[in-house]
Amino acid sequence: MAPVLVREAGDTADGPASRGPAVGQNGGMATAIDELPVHSWLTDMDGVLVHEQAALPGAVEFIEALQTHGRRFLVLTNNSIFTPRDLRARLSRSGMDLPEESIWTSALATARFLAEQAPGAAAYVIGEAGLTSAMHDEGFILADADVEFVVLGETRTYSFEALTRAIRLIKGGAKFIATNPDVTGPSAEGPLPATGAVAAMITAATGISPYYIGKPNPLMMRTALNRIGAHSETSVMIGDRMDTDVKSGLEAGMRSILVLSGSTGAEDISTYPFRPTLVRDGIADVVPMVGELTPEIPVELGED
Numbered sequence: 001m002a003p004v005l006v007r008e009a010g011d012t013a014d015g016p017a018s019r020g021p022a023v024g025q026n027g028g029m030a031t032a033i034d035e036l037p038v039h040s041w042l043t044d045m046d047g048v049l050v051h052e053q054a055a056l057p058g059a060v061e062f063i064e065a066l067q068t069h070g071r072r073f074l075v076l077t078n079n080s081i082f083t084p085r086d087l088r089a090r091l092s093r094s095g096m097d098l099p100e101e102s103i104w105t106s107a108l109a110t111a112r113f114l115a116e117q118a119p120g121a122a123a124y125v126i127g128e129a130g131l132t133s134a135m136h137d138e139g140f141i142l143a144d145a146d147v148e149f150v151v152l153g154e155t156r157t158y159s160f161e162a163l164t165r166a167i168r169l170i171k172g173g174a175k176f177i178a179t180n181p182d183v184t185g186p187s188a189e190g191p192l193p194a195t196g197a198v199a200a201m202i203t204a205a206t207g208i209s210p211y212y213i214g215k216p217n218p219l220m221m222r223t224a225l226n227r228i229g230a231h232s233e234t235s236v237m238i239g240d241r242m243d244t245d246v247k248s249g250l251e252a253g254m255r256s257i258l259v260l261s262g263s264t265g266a267e268d269i270s271t272y273p274f275r276p277t278l279v280r281d282g283i284a285d286v287v288p289m290v291g292e293l294t295p296e297i298p299v300e301l302g303e304d
Contacts, residue, residue, distance in 0.1 A: 017109070033255055033278045034056060037295035040072040040230035042221065045087070047240030047262020049075065050284055052188070056261055058120035058284025063096045065290040070195055072228040074271025078180040078214040078244065080107035080153035080195070081128040106179040106214030106222045107153060111138040112223050113213055114177065118148055124169055126162050131179060145169075152202070153211065154195045155180040163198070166207045173235040178200070180214030182244075183304070215244040221252035236277075236293075238286060240264060246276045 043049065066073045077100065084100040091098060107127070111134035114123070122141040125132055131153035135142060147242065150166045170176050176199075183196035199210050214220050225232060232253035239245020239299040240262025251254035258276035260266055261283065269279065279288060 010261055032088065033257070033289070034143060035108075035255070035295060036234055038071070038236050038255075038293040039295065040058050040225070040228060040232060040235040041066060042074050042076055042235060042237045042242070042249070043075045043283075044239040044245050044262075045075050045091075046079075046186070047257045048238055048259055049096065049162045050094055051261070052186075053090065053094065055096060055101075056284075058287050059283055061097045061287045062283050062290070063098055063288050069290055069294045071294065072230055074104045074224050074228055075102055076182075076215070076220070076224060078106045078182055079185070080105055080110070080131045080179040080214075081155065082130045083133050084108070086130070101250075104227060104263050105130055105134070105219075106220060107134040110136045110151065110153070110177060110179045110213040110224045111140070113141065113149070113219060114149060121148040122152050123149040124166060124174065125148050125151045125153070126155065126158070126166060127151070127179070128155050133197050145265055149177050150174045150201055151177045151179070152195060154182075154185065156192075158193075163202065166201055170202065170206045170208055176206070176208050176210040178210035181216075208296070216247040216251070218248050218251040221248050221254065225252070238283070241276075242269065242272045242276070246272075247274065250274055257286060259286070 023065045049056060082106065083104070084103040087103050087105070088098065088100045107130040110131070110159065114121070115138040119138050121143070122143045123135060123145055124147045125135055125142050131151065135151065144165060147169060150169050152166065178195055178199045181196040182194045184191035185194040203209050221237065224237060235254050236257060237245060237249030238257045238259060239249070240259050242258065242264045246256045246258055255277040257278045258264060258269070258282060259280050259282050261281065266279070269275065
C-alpha cells in the first residue's frame with residue numbers, strides 16, 4: 001500500500017503544499033498513518049460524524065466500512081447529558097446504525113474510573129440521565145450527605161441550591177470530580193455554559209480544582225481502548241479538535257486523524273506544539289483508509 005501523507009495547512013485538493021518531510025513533536029520524523037495495521041478505531045461524534053443532528057458527508061459510509069471490515073470501534077463524546085441509548089437513537093435518525101455498546105461517553109468513563117477507585121461509594125451527582133444512569137450502573141449510591149465524591153456533569157438546569165450543596169460538600173472533604181473540562185457547548189442559538197465553566201465557579205468558591213475524566217485526559221482513551229480490548233499502537237483516534245481529540249489520542253499513544261469539518265481549521269494547526277498524524281477535510285476522506293489499513297491477517301495485539 002502506498003504511504004498516506006500528512007496533509008497540513010496550505011495543502012490543496014490537488015495535493016500537498018510544497019514542504020519538507022513531516023516533522024514530529026520532538027523534532028524527529030512524524031509517525032506515518034500506515035506504520036502499523038489498524039485493528040481499532042476511536043472517533044469523536046460531533047464535528048466528525050454529525051453536525052446539529054445531521055450526518056456529515058461520509059459518516060454513514062465510515063460506520064458501514066468499520067462493520068464490513070470487522071473493525072473494533074467506539075464513538076466518543078465528552079457530552080455527559082445523554083445515555084448511549086439516547087445517542088444511538090440520535091445517530092440512527094442520521095442514518096448510522098450501530099449498537100449502544102459502540103458509544104462511549106465521558107459519563108461512562110467517569111463512572112468506570114470511580115468504580116475502580118472506590119466501588120460502591122456514595123456520591124453527590126449534578127447531571128442528567130447520562131451521568132446518573134452510568135453511576136447507578138457501576139453500583140454507586142447517589143446521596144446528598146456523607147459522600148466521598150461530588151461528581152459534576154453537564155446539565156441544562158444547573159440550580160443554585162445544587163451548586164451550593166456541592167460547594168459545602170467539597171469544603172467538607174468530598175473529592176471533586178468533573179466529567180469534562182469543556183467550558184461551552186453548542187446550541188442553535190449559540191454557545192451555552194458547560195461543565196468546565198460551572199466547575200470553575202465551584203473552584204473559585206472552594207479553592208479546589210476537579211479531576212477531569214473526559215478528553216483531553218488520556219484516561220478516557222485508555223478506558224475506551226480497554227472496553228473493546230484494543231491496543232493503542234494499533235488504534236487510531238479521529239477528531240475535529242486539536243486541544244481535546246488529537247491531544248488525548250497522542251498522549252494515549254495512538255495515531256490521530258484531524259478532520260476539518262468541526263472546530264479546528266487548517267490555519268489553527270500551526271498554533272499547537274503537537275501535530276496529528278494525518279489531516280483530512282472530513283470523515284468521507286477516511287472511509288477508504290479503513291480497508292487499506294485493515295491487516296491481511298486478523299491478529300489483534302494484546303490489551304493495554
